[in-house]
Amino acid sequence: MKRYLLIPLSSFIITTASILMILLIARGLKYSNKESKEIAFVSSFSNNIFVGAPIAIAIFGAQGLIIAIFYDFGMHLVVWSLGVWLLNSSEKNRERNFLKNIFSAPIVALLFSIIVVMLRINVPEIIINISENIANITVPLAMIFIGLKLAQSRVKNLFGNKKIYLISVLRLLIIPSLVYLGSGLFSLPDLYRGVITILASMPVFATSPVIMQKFNHNGDLASEAIFATIVFMIFTLPLFIYITI
Numbered sequence: 001m002k003r004y005l006l007i008p009l010s011s012f013i014i015t016t017a018s019i020l021m022i023l024l025i026a027r028g029l030k031y032s033n034k035e036s037k038e039i040a041f042v043s044s045f046s047n048n049i050f051v052g053a054p055i056a057i058a059i060f061g062a063q064g065l066i067i068a069i070f071y072d073f074g075m076h077l078v079v080w081s082l083g084v085w086l087l088n089s090s091e092k093n094r095e096r097n098f099l100k101n102i103f104s105a106p107i108v109a110l111l112f113s114i115i116v117v118m119l120r121i122n123v124p125e126i127i128i129n130i131s132e133n134i135a136n137i138t139v140p141l142a143m144i145f146i147g148l149k150l151a152q153s154r155v156k157n158l159f160g161n162k163k164i165y166l167i168s169v170l171r172l173l174i175i176p177s178l179v180y181l182g183s184g185l186f187s188l189p190d191l192y193r194g195v196i197t198i199l200a201s202m203p204v205f206a207t208s209p210v211i212m213q214k215f216n217h218n219g220d221l222a223s224e225a226i227f228a229t230i231v232f233m234i235f236t237l238p239l240f241i242y243i244t245i
Helices: 002-028 033-044 048-060 062-087 094-102 105-119 125-151 155-159 162-186 190-200 208-214 219-244
Strands: none
Touching (some): 002 162, 002 190, 033 208, 033 219, 048 219, 062 190, 062 208, 162 219, 208 219
């Protein structure tokens, strides 16, 4: 169990470090402060469950799914705290907004689920069914939103956008390479190291366009990055599968 607890911790550290690193890279490439934040947000979060988990199961078996769930939990802590705080364009009351984001509904739900599992609380069947129904519509709604955004943009413009190439290189090559090389610092077994490397090489987080749009940032950039990274992943994923098995 202690080793499993290292997974969300390592995910939290990896994701936070990715944001800080990409902010520095984007600023070094002369992008504006707002653009740098958008690039960092889109590049740092991966699609661990709906793309990553099936691949992890196919390569590593049932344990791959367990590790993917714990890894995704650590990433979501960053998404709904530092990530949302980063996108908050208002400079006023930043400390209050940061605390508000930490105790946002998604974070509270995640913490509650961990407590339920650890204490082995029997949840009524009706609550489980309602939760499953809500969960089942989350990603389809996000996909519809992404589709609507992509319909408004031309493919020519998508692949002519230098930001898309930068995000794709960071998301699909740089971050997973650093995760693979640096994961030894956590003394993780080869199985854990392999799974988190594969998860780190996944395309952009599916709900990032919705979050970006909510905080008045470029949701189109996130939608286009999802499409591009899914396409480019066909060429980059085999490399990381090869080095992890």
